[in-house]
Amino acid sequence: MSKMNYTPHTQEDVKQMLKAIGASSIEELFKDIPQALRAKSFNLADGKSEIEVTNHLKKLSDKNATGLINFVGAGFYDHFIPAAVDAIVNRPEFYTAYTPYQPECSQGWLQSIYEYQTAICELTGLDVSNASLYDGGTAIYEAAMMSIRLTGRNKIIMDSGMSLIYRAMLYTYTSNLSIEFVEIPVVHGHSSREELFKHLDDKTAAVILQNPNFFGAVDDHSDVVERVHKFGALAISSVYPVSLGMLKSPGEMNFDIATGEGQSLGIPLSFGGPYLGFMAAKKELVRQMPGRIVGETVDSDGKRGFVLTLQTREQHIRREKATSNICSNEAHCALRAVVFLSLLGRSGIKEMAELNYQKTEFAKEALSKIKGVEVKRSSPTFNEFTVMLPRRADDVVYRMIDKGFACGFPLGRFYKGMENYLLIAVTEKRTKEEICRLADSLEAVL
Amino acid sequence: MQLIYEKHKEGRRGFCFSKPDVPQAKPLDVKYCRSKDTNIASLSELDVVRHYTNLSRLNFSVDTNFYPLGSCTMKYNPKFTERIAAFEGFSQLHPLLPQLAGGGMLAQGSLEVLYEAEKLLAEITGMIAFTMQPLAGAHGELTGAMLIAAYHKDKGSRRKYIIVPDSSHGTNPASAAIAGYQVIVIPTGKDGYMDLEQYKKYLNSDVAAVMLTCPDTLGIFNPQIKEIADMAHEVGALMYYDGANLNALLGKARPGDLGFDVVHINLHKTFGTPHGGGGPGAGPVGVSEALVDFLPKPRVVRRSDATYALDYHYNKSIGYIAPFYGNFGVILKAYAYMLCLGKDGLIKTAELAVLNANYCQARLKDYYDLAFEKACMHECVFSAARQAKNGVHAIDIAKYLIDKGYHPPTVYFPLIVKEALMIEPTETESKETLDVFIETMIEIARLTEDDPIRVKQAPLNMPIKRLDETRAAREPNLRWKS
Numbered sequence: 015m016s017k018m019n020y021t022p023h024t025q026e027d028v029k030q031m032l033k034a035i036g037a038s039s040i041e042e043l044f045k046d047i048p049q050a051l052r053a054k055s056f057n058l059a060d061g062k063s064e065i066e067v068t069n070h071l072k073k074l075s076d077k078n079a080t081g082l083i084n085f086v087g088a089g090f091y092d093h094f095i096p097a098a099v100d101a102i103v104n105r106p107e108f109y110t111a112y113t114p115y116q117p118e119c120s121q122g123w124l125q126s127i128y129e130y131q132t133a134i135c136e137l138t139g140l141d142v143s144n145a146s147l148y149d150g151g152t153a154i155y156e157a158a159m160m161s162i163r164l165t166g167r168n169k170i171i172m173d174s175g176m177s178l179i180y181r182a183m184l185y186t187y188t189s190n191l192s193i194e195f196v197e198i199p200v201v202h203g204h205s206s207r208e209e210l211f212k213h214l215d216d217k218t219a220a221v222i223l224q225n226p227n228f229f230g231a232v233d234d235h236s237d238v239v240e241r242v243h244k245f246g247a248l249a250i251s252s253v254y255p256v257s258l259g260m261l262k263s264p265g266e267m268n269f270d271i272a273t274g275e276g277q278s279l280g281i282p283l284s285f286g287g288p289y290l291g292f293m294a295a296k297k298e299l300v301r302q303m304p305g306r307i308v309g310e311t312v313d314s315d316g317k318r319g320f321v322l323t324l325q326t327r328e329q330h331i332r333r334e335k336a337t338s339n340i341c342s343n344e345a346h347c348a349l350r351a352v353v354f355l356s357l358l359g360r361s362g363i364k365e366m367a368e369l370n371y372q373k374t375e376f377a378k379e380a381l382s383k384i385k386g387v388e389v390k391r392s393s394p395t396f397n398e399f400t401v402m403l404p405r406r407a408d409d410v411v412y413r414m415i416d417k418g419f420a421c422g423f424p425l426g427r428f429y430k431g432m433e434n435y436l437l438i439a440v441t442e443k444r445t446k447e448e449i450c451r452l453a454d455s456l457e458a459v460l
Numbered sequence: 461m462q463l464i465y466e467k468h469k470e471g472r473r474g475f476c477f478s479k480p481d482v483p484q485a486k487p488l489d490v491k492y493c494r495s496k497d498t499n500i501a502s503l504s505e506l507d508v509v510r511h512y513t514n515l516s517r518l519n520f521s522v523d524t525n526f527y528p529l530g531s532c533t534m535k536y537n538p539k540f541t542e543r544i545a546a547f548e549g550f551s552q553l554h555p556l557l558p559q560l561a562g563g564g565m566l567a568q569g570s571l572e573v574l575y576e577a578e579k580l581l582a583e584i585t586g587m588i589a590f591t592m593q594p595l596a597g598a599h600g601e602l603t604g605a606m607l608i609a610a611y612h613k614d615k616g617s618r619r620k621y622i623i624v625p626d627s628s629h630g631t632n633p634a635s636a637a638i639a640g641y642q643v644i645v646i647p648t649g650k651d652g653y654m655d656l657e658q659y660k661k662y663l664n665s666d667v668a669a670v671m672l673t674c675p676d677t678l679g680i681f682n683p684q685i686k687e688i689a690d691m692a693h694e695v696g697a698l699m700y701y702d703g704a705n706l707n708a709l710l711g712k713a714r715p716g717d718l719g720f721d722v723v724h725i726n727l728h729k730t731f732g733t734p735h736g737g738g739g740p741g742a743g744p745v746g747v748s749e750a751l752v753d754f755l756p757k758p759r760v761v762r763r764s765d766a767t768y769a770l771d772y773h774y775n776k777s778i779g780y781i782a783p784f785y786g787n788f789g790v791i792l793k794a795y796a797y798m799l800c801l802g803k804d805g806l807i808k809t810a811e812l813a814v815l816n817a818n819y820c821q822a823r824l825k826d827y828y829d830l831a832f833e834k835a836c837m838h839e840c841v842f843s844a845a846r847q848a849k850n851g852v853h854a855i856d857i858a859k860y861l862i863d864k865g866y867h868p869p870t871v872y873f874p875l876i877v878k879e880a881l882m883i884e885p886t887e888t889e890s891k892e893t894l895d896v897f898i899e900t901m902i903e904i905a906r907l908t909e910d911d912p913i914r915v916k917q918a919p920l921n922m923p924i925k926r927l928d929e930t931r932a933a934r935e936p937n938l939r940w941k942s
């Protein structure tokens with residue numbers, strides 16, 4: 015049986031091509047690689063058929079526990095994805111193209127990205143957006159670096175209510191640069207203004223705040239942003255885009271840059287990626303932004319068209335002086351986001367946020383009736399909240415798996431002293447019945 | 461085409477949620493709420509589907525057009541890998557599940573994929589271990605530069621420089637700079653190889669690493685690569701391998717054997733995952749023994765009972781470079797591709813990729829100047845300098861090719877070749893496809909002599925003509941406004 019490798023060459027083709035080249039064998043084409051430098055080993059299995067590989071990977075996928083009723087969020091959410099999103103983004107004219115360097119044969123992609131940029135600006139309330147970054151964490155890092163270039167300062171203040179995942183990434187990326195980080199403690203669910211203002215000074219490049227924060231608490235950061243600006247620093251927001259169907263936008267709070275993880279906008283959880291980093295900013299910052307940006311222009315007949323623009327920021331032109339090293343981005347995930355948002359429409363986005371909020375409030379009520387469970391209510395929340403349990407949360411999570419639930423994220427994993435705290439996310443996918451069963455099961459395991 | 465926002469009509473909807481099944485709760489205090497609705501478009505489901513379907517038809521793509529975009533390896537993307545990535549067991553798995561107590565057992569299938577993919581890449585490249593976390597090639601470069609810094613720091617030295625050749629991709633110097641290094645650029649000699657005299661001049665114990673692409677971005681394999689690596693190692697510098705061109709070497713040579721210490725691979729190039737209009741990609745990084753301890757956390761390990769787990773116990777690790785374990789969906793597709801092709805299939809891939817490029821080079825070299833008179837590997841690089849004398853530039857040739865239904869070769873890169881035309885046909889294209897493309901290229905070369913204006917007017921058959929890029933940059937209009 016012939017082996018599959020997606021190549022169309024017949025023996026006769028190879029013969030004719032070699033003749034045209036003037037080579038006697040394919041091996042001759044590799045003559046520049048000295049024998050001494052040839053592969054010392056290439057010990058791989060023989061190829062397998064599509065049927066065999068599909069069956070093998072189906073078996074592996076069945077070993078993953080995706081049947082659990084999911085209340086785990088922690089920045090990555092189990093939202094519903096309308097079938098039309100997949101139908102559109104799975105068109106090969108979208109997914110088998112690449113970066114639209116040649117605008118005349120890439121208008122579909124360019125216009126889609128322009129529409130995506132518009133959607134991100136609308137959600138965040140800011141002026142300009144790029145075409146995507148890798149994920150929410152790299153977006154924060156890029157924003158921090160923008161603030162350092164723009165201010166010429168090197169101190170970053172961040173909220174410890176910002177996901178530890180992202181703080182850890184920031185530390186890694188900057189470990190060889192001299193940047194001073196200050197972390198502000200969370201008090202009663204909110205970042206402490208007092209502590210923050212104590213550290214804010216004229217050496218501060220930026221203050222980074224997350225909303226809702228890791229504990230699910232929502233805040234109005236307008237007062238902080240105003241103070242930050244008094245010191246000539248930048249205010250950077252990390253925001254959960256679904257919440258913006260309801261919550262005050264970074265633009266309304268006068269943030270300079272908004273970043274976030276766009277996974278919740280029609281992108282499957284897929285065990286951690288591919289996801290979508292988004293970034294929007296005030297328009298005066300656009301020339302410091304990282305990554306691709308699409309702009310509108312006209313063709314030689316005056317007809318509207320779209321191109322990659324402001325490219326003198328980018329690595330392929332500026333090399334070591336570029337604003338970022340990003341080349342391939344997450345365009346296909348950005349397409350998912352704009353299609354998702356367009357299907358929902360402006361009222362659908364509000365409804366989705368409202369549903370998340372309502373179901374979460376219901377879950378708080380249901381859980382607060384359990385003896386020994388304390389629902390933390392010092393701050394209002396959006397679709398995630400914290401409960402204190404009478405015993406270790408990781409142990410409770412473990413026991414709940416047997417009952418068919420991924421019941422939440424044990425906060426002790428990221429925050430010392432919070433071993434008994436559980437973070438619970440409730441999306442529009444969860445039903446009243448599932449929430450009630452969660453409460454019953456939780457009561458049973460405590 | 462109209463923008464989706466211009467098709468908005470209040471009252472339309474493309475999706476409806478279920479009716480709330482919980483009692484109405486007290487609303488959130490208005491001080492936390494947005495005061496203004498968004499201007500996201502509202503349309504029917506059909507409107508949205510038709511809008512984006514029609515937009516998709518304005519793109520050239522691998523499935524619809526020959527796409528010899530050099531350095532990007534636009535090979536055919538097998539369909540079965542898409543179906544596998546969509547299996548619910550993979551696509552709906554929350555990345556935090558294995559981080560819960562006892563949760564490792566909830567994600568055994570995905571952890572096995574990561575573990576086994578890492579093993580395959582290690583054998584293919586001759587490296588000891590991989591991190592699957594980097595989210596694209598450039599992200600792999602940055603990760604690699606950080607690994608290099610950690611290695612030197614651990615040895616108690618603080619080195620300042622990273623060397624790159626002037627033929628390198630823009631991401632190489634950008635990644636080095638972002639990691640905190642100063643960049644030294646070595647020119648390419650007349651023979652198409654990095655200038656060894658200049659290289660020796662700049663190589664000293666302040667150099668942390670040398671970043672090379674191999675075969676390089678001119679499509680050339682440098683037979684002195686081992687000497688270059690040896691010289692670097694002599695001064696204690698490390699060798700970084702930009703794996704964008706690994707497709708040419710599969711089964712033929714391995715970066716590990718060539719003396720490279722850190723390697724990134726663009727899974728979206730060599731291992732056939734779709735490019736998605738610009739991404740997502742994946743850029744796993746492999747290392748030699750000396751750098752294993754510094755790899756990002758967590759790593760996937762196989763335990764003695766044949767189960768898989770996340771291991772965080774690496775006190776020399778550089779830390780966390782991605783939120784989780786990499787672009788899992790992309791890694792999964794590349795893994796399926798590797799299993800399917802196997803040893804012989806991967807070797808054949810390299811052979812036919814190189815055959816196709818040499819065929820294009822041989823048949824076009826009488827009509828276009830070669831950047832360097834050399835045998836090529838997986839891509840060939842011409843210069844349209846001869847055509848430019850008649851006023852026809854590489855970009856004009858590109859636009860004429862668009863009219864003929866071809867995605868143009870890479871024309872903006874490498875920067876050291878004036879009027880570059882970088883053609884990477886890939887192994888999945890047939891002789892017939894190459895023949896008609898070659899005929900078109902020859903036709904353009906003739907037109908350049910007979911009717912250059914005709915080439916400069918292109919494209920004429922596309923929905924739009926050439927766009928005013930200067931205006932786009934001078935008066936940026938980056939979003940629709942109501």
Ligand SMILES: Cc1ncc(COP(=O)(O)O)c(C=O)c1O
Pocket residue numbers: 340341342531532596597598599629631632673677702704705726741742743
């Ligand atoms: C030679 C080379 N190096 C690095 C890269 C960057 O890879 P990525 O786009 O995956 O970040 C590319 C991408 O085109 C490339 O061609």
